[in-house]
Amino acid sequence: MSIPPMSITPMPITPMPITPTSPSRVSTCFALIGAAALACALVGCNTANTTTASGPANADGTVPFKQIVTNGWLNYKANIVSVREGTVNGDMKRVAVDVYSDQLTTQRFSYRFDWSDSAGMPVQSATASLTSVTIKPKETITLTSVAPSPQAVQWRLTFLDKQY
Numbered sequence: 001m002s003i004p005p006m007s008i009t010p011m012p013i014t015p016m017p018i019t020p021t022s023p024s025r026v027s028t029c030f031a032l033i034g035a036a037a038l039a040c041a042l043v044g045c046n047t048a049n050t051t052t053a054s055g056p057a058n059a060d061g062t063v064p065f066k067q068i069v070t071n072g073w074l075n076y077k078a079n080i081v082s083v084r085e086g087t088v089n090g091d092m093k094r095v096a097v098d099v100y101s102d103q104l105t106t107q108r109f110s111y112r113f114d115w116s117d118s119a120g121m122p123v124q125s126a127t128a129s130l131t132s133v134t135i136k137p138k139e140t141i142t143l144t145s146v147a148p149s150p151q152a153v154q155w156r157l158t159f160l161d162k163q164y
Contacts, residue, residue, distance in 0.1 A: 080098070
């Protein structure tokens with residue numbers, strides 16, 4: 001039994017029609033881009049580095065700490081090297097944070113201490129606003145804060161850099 005030869009007939013290729021994107025998809029895309037640009041402009045595209053105590057103070061007053069670094073450049077400008085805690089007036093917590101600049105030029109950044117009670121609820125403080133500081137090349141400075149009340153037992157230090 002013989003198999004008849006197959007005949008292959010080329011099929012014409014029809015190009016896919018180019019359809020314009022629907023106006024609703026385009027406007028949605030532009031709306032999302034516009035919203036992102038507006039949010040970036042309002043916030044200033046700032047990223048913050050935060051530091052908190054990660055355990056109780058040692059006998060010498062030094063405190064283990066943890067950092068959340070979202071801005072690596074800012075971390076070089078203001079690198080925390082040590083944290084100490086103590087008390088003032090017998091019942092108010094005091095924190096001192098040593099900050100080192102690894103840069104070869106004078107740098108500027110802002111910082112803020114926020115305080116909370118033992119349940120983690122914020123404690124209002126008159127000093128909870130941003131403070132701008134200048135740090136010289138290879139310099140170590142100490143940032144300090146005193147709790148606004150005896151109920152304020154936890155602190156958080158936030159660094160901001162408005163340039164990046």
